[in-house]
Amino acid sequence: MRRPVGEQLREWRERRRLSQLELAIEADVSTRHLSFVETGRSRPSRDMVLHLAERLDVPLRDRNHLLLAAGYAPAFQESPLDSSSLKPVAAAVRQILAGHEPYPAVVVNARSELLDANSAVGLFLRDVSPHLLTPPVNVLRVALHPDGMAPNIVNLPVWRAHLLERLRRQITNSGDPTLHTLLDELSSYPGGEHPDALGPAASVALPLVYRHAGRELTFVSTLAVFGAPRDVTVAELAIEAFYPADNETAAMLRKGVGAE
Template sequence: MTASLSSPVGTQLRAWRERRRLSQLELAIEADVSTRHLSFVETGRSRPSREMVLHLAERLDVPLRDRNHLLLAAGYAPAFREGGLDSPPLAPVAAAVRQVLKGHEPYPAVVHNVRGDLLDANASAGLFLSTVAPHLLRPPVNTLRVSLHPEGMAPRIVNLPQWRRHLLDRLRRHVAGTADPAISALYEEVAAYPGGESAEEPDPGTEVAVPLVYRHDGRELRFVSIVATFGAPLDVTVSELAIEAFYPADEETAKVLRDQAPV
């Protein structure tokens, strides 16, 4: 079931419950409320308090952006601020992010949100962008498009079918975990890009994680990536931030990156 942002709060809560594959009884037990009251909330026979909306949203693991939508639908003010990464309240967050990016040199690292929009990057990330078509680098830059578009990084990704599957699986989880139509539209777009054909599947016993194998200056560089998020965020922007750091998966890659680092 889907519900638009203009739907009553009960309809939206029911959609979230069904998205999480919970029955009314299961959610009622989890939230410590009666099934009768939950049913009345979902059908609009009872207007939930602000506290009840937040309580149910927490139990349903609703993203902060969508918790604000639920509150607005119930007639309450949003509970979670949303500021730009360059806004004064988020200055400590921005400083921490830039420190992580700088500290990761000479290895690539980028910052993006849940929709894949590129928010920041260190100088070493330019390694991936040198042959990307200019139209893909016009703001707002989207890391999924840059990675998988035929005029982006895709022609230089040696294991494109595996890396593509990895990125699409991650994006599919975001689609399932949010109610953001922009993420669903992005998934449909990038899933339609070519490059998913593979004559053979990788042996899962030979890798500990899906590597990114990238051709650069005649060499095949191998990376593994780690995605870090902020714990216990109370701001929508912060809750959607992810720092993706790429580490060399072999000594040859590490040496190339160290040799290319500015003195």
């Protein structure tokens, strides 16, 4: 049974740590009306649902849930990445991935499931157990599982702490119960979270130090998303690109070390 829209809006407000007064001021509505909406004494209009959801930075998928709970049709479509409507997006993704070679890059959804990758990612997957690469592949599981990348991550405790904290932020933002389950699973893996030293690159960006074919490669990564998305799939896409953090790593990758 779908929960009332007012109850869901209140939950989103509390997740964003806003009082009714703060949200009312931000949304330019009366606290009385907002209170009536949250308690179910007043049915919000479609525009009001979207207006409040915008101010609360609710993900597009959940904005559709709010609209359905209020008795309205969803406002945002959800199309497969390989659909005709998303051809420009898919083409842009492929161009970014190809253009980033010889450095690794992946495309994931809101649950960190792998949607696409360039060939350079192979250097991270060389020693990963096949059971972790059966779709849907979760990149966080691949990174931290003892049968995944973890044994080759030289600075595993700090990288593990970074990934777990990033996942916690995703949970706060989305409230997705699947991510709660994933966090519990990943937290149970060995690896620690409190290293004594982060290394010289940490003063600029947290590095990933990865052992590959007897060499230590050092990377920094960036996360990119699409601006002003109007499709749920597009809104949940993220491209993580890994860059060499030192000249030695850059030289090795240009020589094709990932293809060994």
